[in-house]
Amino acid sequence: MIDSLNEAVLQAQAAGCSLGELALRQEAAQGLRTREQLEAGLQRALEVMRGAVARGLPGDLRSVSGLVGGDAAKLNRLTGPLSGTLFTEVLAGALAVQEVNAAMGVIVAAPTAGGAGVLPGVLLGLAHRSQVSDAVLVRGLATAGLIGGVVALRASLSGAEGGCQAETGAAAAMAAGAGAEVLGGSPSMAAHAVSLAMQGTLGLVCDPLGGLVEIPCVFRNATGAAIALAAIEMALAGIEFPIPADEVIDTMGEIGRSMDVRYRETAGGGLAATPTGRRLAKERLVQIKRSGKAT
Amino acid sequence: MVSLLDIIGPVMVGPSSSHTAGACRIGLFARALLGGQPEHARVELHGSFARTGQGHGTDRAIAGGLLGFHPDDERLRDSIELAAEAGLDLTFENAKLRGDHHPNTTRISAKRGDRQVSVIGSSIGAGRIVVTAIDGFHVDITGTLPTLVVVAADQPGTVAAVTSTLAEAGGNIATIKVSRRQKGGHAIHIYELDEPVSAEALVALAALPSVQSVRAIARVA
Numbered sequence: 001m002i003d004s005l006n007e008a009v010l011q012a013q014a015a016g017c018s019l020g021e022l023a024l025r026q027e028a029a030q031g032l033r034t035r036e037q038l039e040a041g042l043q044r045a046l047e048v049m050r051g052a053v054a055r056g057l058p059g060d061l062r063s064v065s066g067l068v069g070g071d072a073a074k075l076n077r078l079t080g081p082l083s084g085t086l087f088t089e090v091l092a093g094a095l096a097v098q099e100v101n102a103a104m105g106v107i108v109a110a111p112t113a114g115g116a117g118v119l120p121g122v123l124l125g126l127a128h129r130s131q132v133s134d135a136v137l138v139r140g141l142a143t144a145g146l147i148g149g150v151v152a153l154r155a156s157l158s159g160a161e162g163g164c165q166a167e168t169g170a171a172a173a174m175a176a177g178a179g180a181e182v183l184g185g186s187p188s189m190a191a192h193a194v195s196l197a198m199q200g201t202l203g204l205v206c207d208p209l210g211g212l213v214e215i216p217c218v219f220r221n222a223t224g225a226a227i228a229l230a231a232i233e234m235a236l237a238g239i240e241f242p243i244p245a246d247e248v249i250d251t252m253g254e255i256g257r258s259m260d261v262r263y264r265e266t267a268g269g270g271l272a273a274t275p276t277g278r279r280l281a282k283e284r285l286v287q288i289k290r291s292g293k294a295t
Numbered sequence: 296m297v298s299l300l301d302i303i304g305p306v307m308v309g310p311s312s313s314h315t316a317g318a319c320r321i322g323l324f325a326r327a328l329l330g331g332q333p334e335h336a337r338v339e340l341h342g343s344f345a346r347t348g349q350g351h352g353t354d355r356a357i358a359g360g361l362l363g364f365h366p367d368d369e370r371l372r373d374s375i376e377l378a379a380e381a382g383l384d385l386t387f388e389n390a391k392l393r394g395d396h397h398p399n400t401t402r403i404s405a406k407r408g409d410r411q412v413s414v415i416g417s418s419i420g421a422g423r424i425v426v427t428a429i430d431g432f433h434v435d436i437t438g439t440l441p442t443l444v445v446v447a448a449d450q451p452g453t454v455a456a457v458t459s460t461l462a463e464a465g466g467n468i469a470t471i472k473v474s475r476r477q478k479g480g481h482a483i484h485i486y487e488l489d490e491p492v493s494a495e496a497l498v499a500l501a502a503l504p505s506v507q508s509v510r511a512i513a514r515v516a
Contacts, residue, residue, distance in 0.1 A: 108303060
């Protein structure tokens, strides 16, 4: 798998194709999976993403601990300044998927379960508003996969290693690059979208209450999706981020490596260590035991 | 090798690829090693599995794996209740396993009829697992390929006998690892294969004089 987004852009430009198309061609050429198998796998992922958004939007789910659920539905009440726009649809989609995840529903870990809301929120929102076909969306998922692969190889996709910047941050970068391409942006615009999204999540810590993928994870998927949307808008307008994508990704890795362990999924710092964070985690964990939901 | 489908995937029941999907796969592995559904299983949760496993459904994921459910099976959510209905007697306990283990580790001791297995497995991120011990033998199995677990006499020629039987059946070996607890006793052979072994080859392997047991384990990841 390719380990440089700058290099991927050059190759896509030379081949006259999108980053997603390049990713599909390159992996098929390695011989482990055919192009048809790859496209079928991504099509299934797309369908699971759709199912997760649909399952989460009605708002009747609660997480295993009971701490989160029902918030995606609130965005449909047409109360805010952006109600009824693509923006709220994207936020609702991201929240919905993450609420499904927290309730032990079926999602696509893209790149991880903790960041699973961003990509479906953004891509399915764009697809709905701009009438993007499934074939184009599947290629967009390949773009997202290529970007995530570069992040995995150069930095990390694990909150335990790199903080939330490696989970919802990486997901935002993937969604930004894929979204830019799905809407007709060039490979170079997609790479700038990646940089623009990731620069906005650098340093983001992983600080889940009680170590559960609930608070702030659910909300951070929505804000991650908002950052991806901002990056897509800027990149398609021709705005270029001065630091190349590879260097931004390397920076995320470097920050992750130097991040204190309290901020890497251990629930030892950040929001998890606030008085309310500690109290909620303690109360809910005790309740899980009492309710017999788990042993 | 990272595939696009590893980054856009796996499709799984939430909430955590390591605490839920990976945990389920360790349960699936233990079930396959046992050769079917256990009647009893004792699950020891170590490190982060013990600390945050409840909120992540780690216990339900392991129970589901023992029942043969895969990480994308929605029945995982109710697997503790389903295990009781299926006659699987389950106990969970928090434990501090001796030695160096990944923070997300479990030891599953399972019993079915007169067969008993003990498996230590770790969930190492993004749903990937490593099985590090089987019945006290050190192993290193990822579950990403069909795996053959052979316990045989620790004597010269045993590996050759097994590999030539596999070659006759047309099976290609991706990796081999042999380890033993002490010299001259029994050794465990782990063969990771490109394709599953045929039923005939399994019979032929079991009939080899030095072989004590053979288990074929399908891919769990």
